[in-house]
Amino acid sequence: MSGVALDPKTSPVFPMAAKAALGDTQMRKNVRHATNVIQTKRGRVVGEMPDWQQLREAGKQIRQHTMEHLDFYLEQFEENCTRVGGVVHWARDAEEAKRIVTGLVKASGSDEVIKIKSMTTEEIHLNDALEAAGIHAYETDLAELIIQLGQDQPSHIVVPALHKNRQQIREIFQRKMNLPELGESPQDLADAARMFLREKFLRVKTGVSGANFLIAETGGVCIVESEGNGRMCLTLPETLITIAGIDKVLPRFQDLEVVLQLLPRSATGERMNPYNSIWTGVKEGDGPRAFHVVLMDNARTEILADKEGRQTLNCIRCGACQNVCPVYRQTGGQAYGSVYAGPIGAILTPQLQEMHHAQSLPYASSLCGACYEVCPVKINIPEVLIHLRNKVVKQNTAGIVGLFDVEAGAMKAMAMIFKSERRFRAAQRLGRMAETPLVRKDGRGVGWIGWLPGMLGGWTQVRDLQEMPKETFRDWWEKRRTNGN
Amino acid sequence: MRVSLFITCYNDTLFPETGKSVVKVLERLGHTVEFPAGQTCCGQMHYNTGYQSEAMPLVQRFVDQFREAEAVVVPSSSCVAMMKDHYPKMAAEIGDAKLIADVDALLPRVYEFSEFLTRGLGLEDVGAYYPHRVTYHASCHGLRNLELGDGPLRLLKAVRGIDLVPLEGLEQCCGFGGTFAVKNADVSSAMLSEKTTAILNTKAEACTACDNSCLMHIQGALHRQRTGVKTVHLAEILAGDEGAAR
Ligand code: SF4
Secondary structure, three states: OOOOOOOOOOOOOHHHHHHHHHOOHHHHHHHHHHHHHHHHHHHHHHHOOOOHHHHHHHHHHHHHHHHHOHHHHHHHHHHHHHHOOOEEEEEOOHHHHHHHHHHHHHHOOOOEEEEOOOHHHHHOOHHHHHHHOOOEEEEOOHHHHHHHHOOOOOOOOOOOOOOOOHHHHHHHHHHHOOOOOOOOOHHHHHHHHHHHHHHHHHHOOEEEEOOOEEEOOOOEEEEEEOOOHHHHHHHOOOEEEEEEEHHHEEOOHHHHHHHHHHHHHHHOOOOOOOEEEEEOOOEOOEOOOEEEEEEEOOOHHHHHHOOOOHHHHHOOOOOHHHHHOHHHHHHOOHHHOOOOOHHHHHHHHHHHOOOOOOOOHHHOOOOOOHHHHHOOOOOOHHHHHHHHHHHHHHHHOOHHHHOOOHHHHHHHHHHHHHOOHHHHHHHHHHHHHHHHHHEEEOOOOOEEEOOOOHHHHHHHOOOOEEOOOOOOHHHHHHHHHHOOO | OEEEEOOOHHHHHHOHHHHHHHHHHHHHOOOEEEOOOOOOOOOHHHHHHOOHHHHHHHHHHHHHHHOOOOEEEEOOHHHHHHHHHHHHHHHHHHOOHHHHHHHHHHHHHEEEHHHHHHHHOOOOOOOOEOOOEEEEOOOHHHHHHOOOOOHHHHHHHOOEOOEEEOOOOOOOOOOOOOOHHHHOHHHHHHHHHHHHHHHHHOOOOEEEEOOHHHHHHHHHHHHHOOOOOEEEEHHHHHOOOOOOOO
C-alpha cells in the first residue's frame, strides 16, 4: 500500500492491479471478513423492513426526478443557501474546486484544516493541493485517520480502511502517535484516536466537509456518520467549507425520510446513523461564522447528458454494491485505481474520466447482478457496465488502429458466422479441426485441452476444456429426423 | 404442446447431450418438439462484451425463426436473460415498428428450460430417476434476472433416487461471466476456486445447473484438479430414467 494517490489516469489496468492484489492474502482476508460482517448486518436490518422494495423504488424515483431537473434544484439550493447566510461557489472541475477551497482556507487565516470524511475531496486529491499551498489537513474520521497516518489510500467509499485489521491499525497508531504501549482492543484504539483528535478539534479554526445531501428547498446540508467526529468538524470551527458534487442535491427536506432509511441500512447495516447533522446557513453564536459550499461539476454534467449512463448519478454512496460484489471481495478496492471502487467505481470512474481513462473497469465484472439487487436506489449497474463496454469498443475500433484490434476482428468474424446457419455449421466443423492438435485424451478416452493460445490462455490457466463432441446437436437432430424418429 | 427448442450456439456445438435430454424430457411429457433450422445465437457474447451493433441482426433472426412458436424453450438462463433484458431495447434502437411488436409478442412465450417445466407446465415431478449424489449451482442470470428461485431445486427434489445436497454460497457467482473469464482470468480463477471448494465440500458426485456456461467453467477446474467430480446440466438429470441408469 502506498502514499501515492489513486488516480485513474496513471493506474495500471484492472486485470494487472487485480493480479497484484490477489497476492496480498492478509488484505484479502481483512476485506472478506469486513464485507461479511457488514453484509450480515445489512441483511438483518433490510429484512425487517416490509416495505423495502417500495422504499427502493421511492429512492429511485426521487433521485431520477432530481437528475432530470438538476439545473432547477441546484439554483434553488444556491438561492436558499445564500438567503440563510451561506456562500455558494461553482467549480467546473477538480482544479477549480481545489483553487477555490485553498483560497477560502487561506482567507480564513488558517494554515490547518480539520476534515470530516469526504470521498469528493479524495476524488480531486484535495489534501495534496492543500499541502502544496502550505495548509495541513487533519482527517478526523477514524478510518480516514488510519489511511492518512498509514500513508495509505482508501479502499471503500463508506469504510475507507476496510482492508486493514485491528493489529495493523494498532501498529500504525503506535508508530505515528508515539504510543509504543498501545493495546489492540477497540476501546484502546478509539481512546488513542480521541486523544489525538481532541486537541485538533479544539485548536484548528477551519473545517472542510463533504456532504451526503444538499437540500434545495431549505439550502441545508446533511451529513450522516457514526463517530461524532464529523459533528465536531461541522460545529467547532469558525469557518466551514463544504465541497459537494452537484449530484448530491435533493429537492425537499421530506425526501430525507426515504434516503435516510435507505442509506444507513444499506451502508453500515444500522437502522439509523448515530449522528445525523443538518445545518442551514450560519447562526449568531452557534456554529461556524462563515459557511461556504463549493458545488463541483467535474464531469457530472457529461454523465447527465448520456441517457443510459445518467442513472450512475443517482448513487447515494452507500457502498452496498461493493460489499456484495464477488470481484471486489477478491481484490479489495485499491485495484480499481480510483477512490470509487467496486461496481459503483466500475461505472462511475470511467465516466468521471469522460472515457479517456479507466477503460478496463467496465470489464471488471462478471455481470452477476448482485450489485443491482442490493442497490437502494435501484441503479441497474450491469446495464450501465454493458453500455460503457460499448463505448470502450467504439473507442478501440475507431480509425486505422481499430482495424488491427484482435478482439474486434474475432468478434466481427463471429458476428458474420452467426448471421447464417450455413456459415455457423462450417465454423463448428472448422473449430473441431482447429482444436485437434491441442486435444489430449484422458484415461477414459475423453479428450481435453489443457493449453490455449493468446488471450484464450486465460481460460487454461486453471481450467481444462473438454474437446468438442463429434456431433453437434443439429447434426443429431437431422439424423433423427431422416431416420424417421 | 408444440414446443420450439432454441438450443443456443454453445449448447449446439459443445453440449449436444443437453439438447437431446431436453427433447427426451419434453417428449416423455407428451409434447412435440420442433427445431427451427435457421437458428444460431442470441447475441449475448457480443452484446455483453460491448459489440452491440454486431448483436443487433440476431434479434431479427431470432424473431424470424420463432415467430410461430407456441412456446420457445431454451436450456440456458443467461441466453433467456439476454433476450428478456435487452431485445426490447435493441428492437427499439433498430427502430423497426414491426420488429418491436414481434419481440413484444414473442418474449412472453420464451422460457428457460426449468422455468418452462415449473411455471409453464406447473410440474415438479417429470418422472426422472437419477441415483447419484448431486449439488445444485444457481447461475446468476437464472437467480437474479429470471428469478427462478427454488424452481430448479423443486424439480431436482422430485427426482427419484437422487441424493440432493445443498451448496454453500448458492447465491455467489462462480466467476464465469462470459469474456470476463479470459479478460480477468485471475479474478475469475479466484472466484472459481471458492466455488469448487464449496462443491467438493458437499462430497457430491456431480454439480448441476441450468447453464452449461457456468458448468463448463466449473468442470474445467474440477478436471484440472483431478477431483473426479463431474458437471451435468439439469436437463440431463431430468432425462434420467430407470432404463438409462448405470
Ligand atoms: S451504486 Fe447503489 S449500491 Fe452502489 S454505492 Fe451507489 S447507491 Fe450504494
